[in-house]
Amino acid sequence: MSKIISFISRKGGTGKTTNAIHLATTLHQLGKKVLLVETDTNYTLNTLRKMEVFQAKDGKAAFEILGSEDHQVAQELEKLKDSRKFDYIVVDSAGKTTDEGIKKLCLVSNAVVVPTSLTQNDLLVTYQTVTDLAPARELNSGLKIIILPNRIHSSTNIFTVRDNLKKLDAIILPVVVPQKNLFVNFSTVDAEKEYQPVAQAILNYLA
Template identity: 60%
Template sequence: MIISFISRKGGTGKTTNITHLATTLASQKKRVLLIETDTNYTLTTLRKMELFKKKVTEKDAPFQILGSTDESIINELKKYKKEKKYDYILVDSAGKTTDEAIRKLCLESDLVIVPTSLSQNDLLVAYQTIQDLKPAQEINKKLKIAILPNRIHNRTNPKTVENVLSSLKATIIPTFVVTKNKMAEFSTLNPIEEYEEIAKNIVSLLNK
């Protein structure tokens, strides 16, 4: 299964959440590959730093991280799908993905996650991102698009979150990511218990 995290701008929580998802799935003995297309390669660099600090090698890591680009990711995904080595391939797309790259990535994805906070700016970005993705569903009938409520105050009423996000006209993941230090910080090696329910709800969308 291919799960892509897509947003029209950086800073919406794509990288943080995709890393939490990857570590959680890997801790459940799933075969996971994480690919980042942002050429800053944040996750690749973080992985190297973590391995160095722990004095371990890549073979000790719970899953593999590869760098790619918007232009080459599609052919790579097709290759990995044929090999059937992974249960989940997670794609952390670049912050400012082009229309063409978004469309191509959606055609190969089973699920696209659009993370957003409840701020007006993020909501506008999420709305535009979803509008960009909708045409791909006409071609890729199996494609699911879901909103991941991110950086939500833990005292926020779930109904409030649902009401605010309902205008985006996409599936809303019922468990939101709260504003907590543990959620904001992420490791490519260690899962956090708080993300298990969110990961469960994300994966359940693939079976509907």
């Protein structure tokens, strides 16, 4: 049965899409069967994939990308999860996901990853997001709610990160995504090798 990892946040710009892509490409590079689902109706990742494949022209194998919508993605994931076609399904949820959409997505997910920087605005949104996810955890007892420290300056100590996030009722990853251009600029085909520790830290909670 597929493991579903959903990236959720109450606002855009927190790093959902970039981290979802980095995780999917890393898992694919590790030999896993991966599906990336985006619920933004613009389906920008599918467009990016087409451009990358056209530019590469080398026939490089890549994982599948599926477009969906907030109100129907949970039902689609239920069917995909049972199909055993994929090892992992990574979901990049839209920034304007509804309360009902969040609840349904959480009920079918094995893990929800909430990326956040240490800016006051992002932290406030993260607190609200985790609060909104709590009821779903009561219905889905196996759900892991994971905080991913994202865009963290190289001079910031990991203890500072934990201190800023300690009041959250969620798992705080012991690794961070640094504030580097290589993590901001992403590809749906080529994996960024420096992302492997982050991917492995997430997978550790799905074992």
